[in-house]
Amino acid sequence: MIVFVYNLNMFIFEKxxxxxxxxxxxxGFETCFNHISDKSDFNNSIFGLINSGIKIVDLNISGxxxxxxxxxxxxxxxxxxxxxxxxxxxxxxxxxxxCFFDYSAxxxxxxxxxxxxxxxFGGSTFNSCKFLTSDILHTNFTxxxxxxxxxxxxxxxxSSFINSTMQDTVFDDCNLKKSSxxxxxxxxxxxxxxxxxxxxxxxxxxxx
Amino acid sequence: MKVFTIYNTxxxxxxxxxxxxxxxxxxxxxxxxxxxxxxxxxxxxxxxxKSILLTHDHENHTRGVKTLMKIYDSVIYCKSPLIxxxxxxxxxENRELNLSGFDIAIIExxxxxxxxxxxxxxxxxxxxxxxxxxxxxxxRNSVSKKLLQDxxxxxxxxxxxxxxxxxxxxxxxxxxxxxxxxxxx
Numbered sequence: 001m002i003v004f005v006y007n008l009n010m011f012i013f014e015k016x017x018x019x020x021x022x023x024x025x026x027x028g029f030e031t032c033f034n035h036i037s038d039k040s041d042f043n044n045s046i047f048g049l050i051n052s053g054i055k056i057v058d059l060n061i062s063g064x065x066x067x068x069x070x071x072x073x074x075x076x077x078x079x080x081x082x083x084x085x086x087x088x089x090x091x092x093x094x095x096x097x098x099c100f101f102d103y104s105a106x107x108x109x110x111x112x113x114x115x116x117x118x119x120x121f122g123g124s125t126f127n128s129c130k131f132l133t134s135d136i137l138h139t140n141f142t143x144x145x146x147x148x149x150x151x152x153x154x155x156x157x158x159s160s161f162i163n164s165t166m167q168d169t170v171f172d173d174c175n176l177k178k179s180s181x182x183x184x185x186x187x188x189x190x191x192x193x194x195x196x197x198x199x200x201x202x203x204x205x206x207x208x
Numbered sequence: 209m210k211v212f213t214i215y216n217t218x219x220x221x222x223x224x225x226x227x228x229x230x231x232x233x234x235x236x237x238x239x240x241x242x243x244x245x246x247x248x249x250x251x252x253x254x255x256x257x258k259s260i261l262l263t264h265d266h267e268n269h270t271r272g273v274k275t276l277m278k279i280y281d282s283v284i285y286c287k288s289p290l291i292x293x294x295x296x297x298x299x300x301e302n303r304e305l306n307l308s309g310f311d312i313a314i315i316e317x318x319x320x321x322x323x324x325x326x327x328x329x330x331x332x333x334x335x336x337x338x339x340x341x342x343x344x345x346x347x348r349n350s351v352s353k354k355l356l357q358d359x360x361x362x363x364x365x366x367x368x369x370x371x372x373x374x375x376x377x378x379x380x381x382x383x384x385x386x387x388x389x390x391x392x393x
Contacts, residue, residue: 013331013370024370098213100372102382118213122341122385138215140379142342143389158220160379162342163389178220180342183391207320207337207345207377208268 024080026060033063050074102140111136171196209310209330212249213374216241219268220377224334225249226310233258233308237327237334238376239272247279259307262286262296263336263376264324287316287323299325315363319356320345326364332372333364333383340375341385344392357393 014025016032023032028045036042046061047069054073060080067087075095082100088108096116107127111134120140131151139159147167155175165185172192176199184201212225219240227234231254239260250257257280262270265288274292276282284296285305299305305312313328317338324345327334337345339360347353369384386393 098380100380100382102385118380120341120380120382120385122381123388138379140341140381140385142381142385158378160341163391182342207340207343208266 024060024062026062026064027058033061210253211332211374214246214249221268222374222376222378223272224374225255226308226329227253227255228309231255235259235261235307235310235312236276237261238263238269238336239276240268240270242272242275256280257282260284261307261312261327261334262288262291263327263334263338264321265291266321266337269336269376287325317356317359317363319347319352319354319359324356328367328371331368331370332374333367334374335364336376339364339373339386339390340378341373341381342390342392343378344390360393 016023016025016035017030018035021032021035023034025031026033029036046064049059050056050071055075055077056079057077058079061084062080062082063084065085066089070090070092071094072092073094076099077097079099081104082102084101084104086104086106086109090110090112091114092112094114096114096119099119101119101121101124103123105125106129109129110132112132114134116134116136116139118138121144122140122142124144126144126146126149128148131154133153135155136159137155137157141159141161142163144161144164146164146169149169150172151170151174152172156179157175158178160180161184162180163183166189167187170190170192171194174194176195178198180200182200210227210229214223214225216223221238221240223239224237225234234255234257236257257276260273260276260282262284265286270291273284273294277294284291284294285299286296287299288296289298290296299314301314301316303314305314310329315326315328317324317326320337324336324338326336326338338356344356344360347356364383365387367383369382371383373381373383373386
């Protein structure tokens, strides 16, 4: 039995106060990221918050742009990174539980030595990214688009890549047990030293 | 609101424990397996299982009910009148529940089984075997499958795209992702 503990305050979503905007408010503001007047001030305050401690809970920075940063030894719980743009960002020895990166755009990013469980990357794009020596279990990659992506020495147990489009993507020495690749489009995808025979490709794991 | 997600390796099932920060009465959804680890969580967080919510009456989702009923004076909520000879409070779409301070809406989605329901608490949906990321529940025949698909489209998809789905199996997702990428709908 594996237990994940989450505080779900993050999910009390409040809509942006700007009329007709359907986006969600971000941490500390009554508007979404797009409707903040001073984005550099917001960025500084968010990085101040992240750097001030190890454990980050319920942070909502949906839509934020994060560039040229190394984030090390941080533990994120129930954080909302939906629709964020991450360029040249490196996560090292981090820990993510119940975080949402859905519809985000990752380019030239590295995730290394990081433990990710019950997290969602659905609908995101990954260009020239690397996932190295990480545990990424029970995680949702449904509908992603990956180009020039490497998963190396990474445990992907029970993670879903259903309906994804993959180009030049390598799974090297990865655990793929119970992972799902049903309905994927794969061009030049390599599963070297991994166990695709324990993943689901043509059929999916029945839900009973 | 504090949510514990418990992954049971035996049935690859997610059980959810919902309570307040300060302990007290709590809700458990689909207790497929109860072991000392889970009981430790309950004790350490000062939780008392007041309500057992079942998304449907399939053994891999209900097996822990017998253990819980020996320990707690819990009330079972589901569509079936009896669970292992324990009486259950019948639920229906027209009757919203307030349990342990949480408002819970019930959405009936037959198809995987006749008694399948989805529980909505705030902006979260506990979907059992109705829908998981990129998948839907198995169905007995093509008619049941169509019924399940239609119910998902007509009853779940009109809800807010930002709603989070906590499925009985697999990783969390959102309604928007399932609308766009679930190949079975």
